[in-house]
Amino acid sequence: MASNLKNLSDYSDKNLTDMGKKKFAIVVSEWNEEVTESLYQGAYETLIANGVTKENIIKKMVPGSFELSMGAQWMAQKEEIDAVICLGCVIQGETRHFDFICDAVAHGITNVSLKYNKPVIFGVLTPNTQQQALDRAGGKHGNKGDEAAITAVKMLGF
Ligand code: DLZ
DSSP, X not given: OOOOOOOGGGGTTSOOSOGXXXXXXXXXXXXXXXXXXXXXXXXXXXXXXXXXXXXXXXXXXXXXXXXXXXXXXXHHTSTTOOEEEEEEEOOGGGOTTHHHXXXXXXXXXXXXXXXXXXXXXXXXXXXXXXXHHHHTEEETTEEHHHHHHHHHHHHHTO
């Protein structure tokens, strides 16, 4: 997979082993559902592969990527949630809203993360075409949902 992420084994100085007790919320946008569902599958399977239990992964759907910030806030404010992963796909060619949605969700997710002092991961694809999105959602460029999950695990070991 083409990725700039280091392997988790490169983080052996960090406490990455106790994921069995960590609780994750995955907030998924319904827009471009074929893509976002693949991102979700990648994130879910990566969390399980890293020792997270099924009961500790909560999936929540929101209508579009613009709503990811609100969904993230509703999950991050719950004391029992350790990290939130936001998954969406905004395709440039399909919307004049592209810049507004991408800016809003990037800032919104950052604000939620800082407000609640928890990792809130930006797993939003911003491709030019649906094919580019599919290539990054389990296709030839891997699955960015996997990377979002790995990022959450790494941040919990910070
Ligand atoms: C309206 C809209 C458009 C045109 N395109 C996308 C998109 O490509 N990806 C996405 O996740 N959401 C899109 N949306 C919906 C907005 O995110 C949002 O749900 C609506 O503007 C309502 O707030």
